[in-house]
Amino acid sequence: MTNYLEVRNLSKRFGDFSALGDVSLDVVEGEFVCFLGPSGCGKTTLLRAIAGLDPQTSGTIRQKGRDVSALPPAQRDFGIVFQSYALFPNLTVADNVGYGLVNRRQNRGAIARRVAELLAMVGLPDAGPKYPAQLSGGQQQRVALARALATSPGLLLLDEPLSALDARVRLRLRHEIKALQRTLGVTTIMVTHDQEEALTMADRIVVMNQGAIEQVGTPQEIYRRPATAFVADFVGSMNFLAGTLMAPDRVRVAGVDFACPVQDGLAPGQKVSLCIRPEDVRVRDLPADIVNRVPVEVAELDFVGAFCRATLKARAAAEVAVTADFSSNLIRDLGVDIGTKLDIALPPDRLRVFA
Amino acid sequence: MSLAVPSLKVGLSRDDLMMRAGVLVLAGVLLVMVGLPLWALLAKGFEDRDGKFIGLANYISYFSTPALFQSALNSLQVASITTVIVVPLAFLYAYALTRTVLPMRWLFQGISLIPIFAPSLLPGLALIYLFGTQGFLKVLLGGGSIYGIDGIVIAQVFYCFPHATLILTTALATADARLYEAADVLGTSKRRVFFTVTLPGAKYGLISAALVVFTLVMTDFGIAKVIGGNFNVLATDVYKKVIGQQDFSMGAVVGMVLLAPAALAFLVDRLVQRKQVALLTARAVPLVPRPKFARDLFFTLFCLLVSAAILAILGMAIWGSLIKYWPYNLSLTLDNYDFAKFDSNGWDSYWNSVRMALGAAVFGTVLMFTGAWLNEKTRGFGAMRGVVQLLAFLPMAVPGLVLGLGYIFFFNAPNNPLNFLYATMGILVLNTVAHFYTVGHLTATTALKQIDPEFEAVSASLKVPVWKTFARVTAPICLPAILDIAIYLFVNAMTTVSSVIFLYAPDTKLASVAAVNIEEAGTTAAAAALCVVIVLTSAAVKAAHLVADRFLFARLQVWRRR
Ligand SMILES: Nc1ncnc2c1ncn2[C@@H]1O[C@H](COP(=O)(O)OP(=O)(O)OP(=O)(O)O)[C@@H](O)[C@H]1O
Ligand SMILES: [Mg+2]
Numbered sequence A: 001m002t003n004y005l006e007v008r009n010l011s012k013r014f015g016d017f018s019a020l021g022d023v024s025l026d027v028v029e030g031e032f033v034c035f036l037g038p039s040g041c042g043k044t045t046l047l048r049a050i051a052g053l054d055p056q057t058s059g060t061i062r063q064k065g066r067d068v069s070a071l072p073p074a075q076r077d078f079g080i081v082f083q084s085y086a087l088f089p090n091l092t093v094a095d096n097v098g099y100g101l102v103n104r105r106q107n108r109g110a111i112a113r114r115v116a117e118l119l120a121m122v123g124l125p126d127a128g129p130k131y132p133a134q135l136s137g138g139q140q141q142r143v144a145l146a147r148a149l150a151t152s153p154g155l156l157l158l159d160e161p162l163s164a165l166d167a168r169v170r171l172r173l174r175h176e177i178k179a180l181q182r183t184l185g186v187t188t189i190m191v192t193h194d195q196e197e198a199l200t201m202a203d204r205i206v207v208m209n210q211g212a213i214e215q216v217g218t219p220q221e222i223y224r225r226p227a228t229a230f231v232a233d234f235v236g237s238m239n240f241l242a243g244t245l246m247a248p249d250r251v252r253v254a255g256v257d258f259a260c261p262v263q264d265g266l267a268p269g270q271k272v273s274l275c276i277r278p279e280d281v282r283v284r285d286l287p288a289d290i291v292n293r294v295p296v297e298v299a300e301l302d303f304v305g306a307f308c309r310a311t312l313k314a315r316a317a318a319e320v321a322v323t324a325d326f327s328s329n330l331i332r333d334l335g336v337d338i339g340t341k342l343d344i345a346l347p348p349d350r351l352r353v354f355a
Numbered sequence B: 001m002s003l004a005v006p007s008l009k010v011g012l013s014r015d016d017l018m019m020r021a022g023v024l025v026l027a028g029v030l031l032v033m034v035g036l037p038l039w040a041l042l043a044k045g046f047e048d049r050d051g052k053f054i055g056l057a058n059y060i061s062y063f064s065t066p067a068l069f070q071s072a073l074n075s076l077q078v079a080s081i082t083t084v085i086v087v088p089l090a091f092l093y094a095y096a097l098t099r100t101v102l103p104m105r106w107l108f109q110g111i112s113l114i115p116i117f118a119p120s121l122l123p124g125l126a127l128i129y130l131f132g133t134q135g136f137l138k139v140l141l142g143g144g145s146i147y148g149i150d151g152i153v154i155a156q157v158f159y160c161f162p163h164a165t166l167i168l169t170t171a172l173a174t175a176d177a178r179l180y181e182a183a184d185v186l187g188t189s190k191r192r193v194f195f196t197v198t199l200p201g202a203k204y205g206l207i208s209a210a211l212v213v214f215t216l217v218m219t220d221f222g223i224a225k226v227i228g229g230n231f232n233v234l235a236t237d238v239y240k241k242v243i244g245q246q247d248f249s250m251g252a253v254v255g256m257v258l259l260a261p262a263a264l265a266f267l268v269d270r271l272v273q274r275k276q277v278a279l280l281t282a283r284a285v286p287l288v289p290r291p292k293f294a295r296d297l298f299f300t301l302f303c304l305l306v307s308a309a310i311l312a313i314l315g316m317a318i319w320g321s322l323i324k325y326w327p328y329n330l331s332l333t334l335d336n337y338d339f340a341k342f343d344s345n346g347w348d349s350y351w352n353s354v355r356m357a358l359g360a361a362v363f364g365t366v367l368m369f370t371g372a373w374l375n376e377k378t379r380g381f382g383a384m385r386g387v388v389q390l391l392a393f394l395p396m397a398v399p400g401l402v403l404g405l406g407y408i409f410f411f412n413a414p415n416n417p418l419n420f421l422y423a424t425m426g427i428l429v430l431n432t433v434a435h436f437y438t439v440g441h442l443t444a445t446t447a448l449k450q451i452d453p454e455f456e457a458v459s460a461s462l463k464v465p466v467w468k469t470f471a472r473v474t475a476p477i478c479l480p481a482i483l484d485i486a487i488y489l490f491v492n493a494m495t496t497v498s499s500v501i502f503l504y505a506p507d508t509k510l511a512s513v514a515a516v517n518i519e520e521a522g523t524t525a526a527a528a529a530l531c532v533v534i535v536l537t538s539a540a541v542k543a544a545h546l547v548a549d550r551f552l553f554a555r556l557q558v559w560r561r562r
Helices: A043-051 A093-097 A108-121 A137-149 A167-184 A195-201 A219-224 A229-234 A328-334 B014-044 B057-063 B066-099 B105-117 B121-131 B149-173 B177-185 B190-201 B203-219 B222-227 B234-244 B248-279 B293-321 B348-377 B382-397 B400-411 B417-421 B425-435 B437-450 B455-461 B466-477 B479-495 B511-520 B524-556
Strands: A003-014 A017-028 A032-036 A058-063 A079-081 A155-159 A187-192 A204-209 A212-217 A239-247 A250-253 A256-259 A271-276 A293-303 A307-314 A321-327 A341-345 A352-354 B323-325 B329-332
Touching: A003 A043, A003 A187, A017 A043, A017 A187, A017 A212, A032 A043, A032 A167, A032 A195, A043 A155, A043 A187, A079 A137, A079 B455, A093 A108, A093 A137, A108 A137, A137 A167, A167 A195, A187 A195, A195 A219, A204 A219, A204 A229, A212 A219, A212 A229, A229 A271, A229 A352, A239 A321, A250 A271, A293 A321, A307 A328, A321 A328, B014 B248, B014 B348, B014 B382, B014 B400, B014 B425, B014 B437, B014 B466, B057 B066, B057 B248, B066 B105, B066 B149, B066 B203, B066 B234, B066 B248, B066 B293, B105 B149, B105 B293, B105 B479, B105 B524, B121 B149, B121 B222, B121 B293, B121 B511, B121 B524, B149 B190, B149 B203, B149 B222, B149 B293, B177 B190, B190 B203, B203 B234, B203 B248, B203 B400, B222 B234, B222 B511, B234 B248, B234 B400, B248 B382, B248 B400, B293 B323, B293 B524, B348 B382, B348 B425, B348 B437, B348 B466, B348 B479, B348 B511, B348 B524, B382 B437, B400 B417, B400 B425, B417 B425, B425 B437, B425 B479, B437 B479, B455 B466, B466 B479, B479 B511, B479 B524, B511 B524
Parallel strands: A032 A187, A032 A204, A079 A155, A155 A187
Antiparallel strands: A003 A017, A003 A058, A204 A212, A239 A250, A239 A271, A250 A256, A271 A352, A293 A307, A293 A341, A307 A321, B323 B329
């Protein structure tokens, strides 16, 4: 597998403010990569630097082996969809989609055929003669996508393409965009601050925070093995229990020792957080000799739809609280209610430790 | 240890190069149109009649000549009094238009704009008919005379009223209904609501209106010329020095003195406006006035009164222009419209005005819109864009008379390669476009800021040259703003006197200037007739614009429909 895009030591400053600090990243050909992070972390800045729209202060970008670091956008190879879609309001949908084709000295028939093909591809075969204002948000989004793909760019850049849409349309478009990307095999980078979007659409996720990359990995890696406390907290829900590392594989929380995966980078005696996802907390059929068993009492029970989120207080130390996801079955079977006393276990392979 | 990372040198695309070249050309054009003439004026003030540098001698002699210095005080006095009268009047009128339920609101709004379409001469002439030596209401003045400060102030009130009303209408229209609802819920008294919500909300509008009126009066020339009598002001001094005594250096000095308050007012206004931006929130809910009998009746009567006064002044000018021999033979005639009898140019000066206004509208609109676009959309090149921005804002602070004077010094210099423009139609167009540059530039910039900022990025990614997107997308979308600019330029070119009074040649004399000359020669009726023709022309153009906006546009711009 070859790297389609290589970003090396990219920095971007706005006056005294550092929006990107020394960012490096590889994107493989045909891959769908999501930049995920909180508002203001520099996702858009990185995307626009890759496009050449707001060039970096320093660092290099290579696209398909070619150094494009200093090239203006017009000399790079990409299609882009903005959050606002930036459709030309005074041109018909067909003219919008064909905008980049007209310049390539193709004859009218060829252009019309290509436009029809693109509109069919995004599921709007009859929208050609309409104006953008006559389309719904979701339809406008697809037109913008068709326009960006019209010239068959090697790289597709999407800046929060779905954030202006309502929840239902967003869900449907997620699948459509992903399917389209897979069919065309176009290398794609999408910016989002919606973790669900990133988890469902991306081949790999780049989690960013304060102008730096926190972790790069597949959705499973990011979710299962977050590399930093920030990633653990930002993606999905996570319990953080304050404790002390006693041995490379033991953490003491409120006087009780827990077995955990071996920690290489941390020194014994260090203050750490012991982390576990709510859905990883075990309650059912605990063997008698199970490790990391904690007797708890149910303090709160919040109905969230498909399951209930329970707040559990350790009976030995009421200040230690853990949230756990209980299925409706489980609640019925075990007769769980507020005040119920039960035992839980924190499986060591599901525990993460962060400094 | 940290190594200094060399900052990236970004390559330029063809688009970038083209746009930068455009910005450079624009900066050059503005330098010729605005910067260099002002520089020439500044330099002239330090020279004697033979062009030798004499330092501050002219200024010293200016400030030690009591008569000249008195003019500056007179100007300040007239400007202050007019401001104090116009701003409250305009505030009430704007309040009526925006915050009360007014029958036939559009008509009242339209009437308030009438003075904009007239040369400033017109109210002066109307007052002469009403209160002059032969005026039929002269008895009302007791033994007083309309020639002098009273006449100037009344005419200035008429002339400045629409400008203040426009600003205050905008300021009051952007009120947030939620503030009033909150005050209502809290049971605040109407009086307190007015002083704690309404007035502070319009504060910046009030300051802006006051500054604009003050500057207009300080720099206007037509009114003081016609009805000032022996009451000298700065603007008439410049005229007398230059046209009467051919003392260009002293004219330049008076011009600089005239420039100071105008520039100061402009600076204050910019500072105030910058603060205002933070006040407007996107979530404000527009206020829709509800009927309230007593209040609405009061404001309707008030608007009727003001409108009647405006119409009376306009009507008087029209009537006067149609009368055979005031006040002895009141039968009606069109003789006064046979301008050849009063001025050797006859109707030619009118057609010159139309040609000049068309030229300014076309050339000015293209320059202002393209220029604003270049300056908004060029990537990088910050310093040069800053220069353009400065030169585009400068004309707002420069009185027309002063700019016109600068044009004489700059373009008439024998060693200037542009000397051939002197005494042509070209210099009149150039001067008019320069004089009104700022408003057009601002209108264009505002319109450009309202459209999606990513059009250029999209066209770069699609490899479409940026000028193509300008022509196919940006300009068509901004068509309403472009037309606004063109109409603004046309109307102002028709009515302007001050900036072109020094620049016309015998065969390029403009109607507004001819009116001044005819009036000087003592034929009030023909001067009024010429003013009436100007009003009718500019009002007709504006009306055509409104009609086109409503009917033609709806067809051209189907894409705006949802
Ligand atoms: N032109 C600019 N001038 C100064 N600061 C800027 C500029 N553009 C962005 N920034 C700052 O750089 C940081 C990163 O901005 P960026 O737009 O990349 O964030 P983002 O991750 O895309 O956030 P969001 O999710 O809100 O879009 C922010 O703190 C922002 O305020
Ligand atoms: Mg962003």
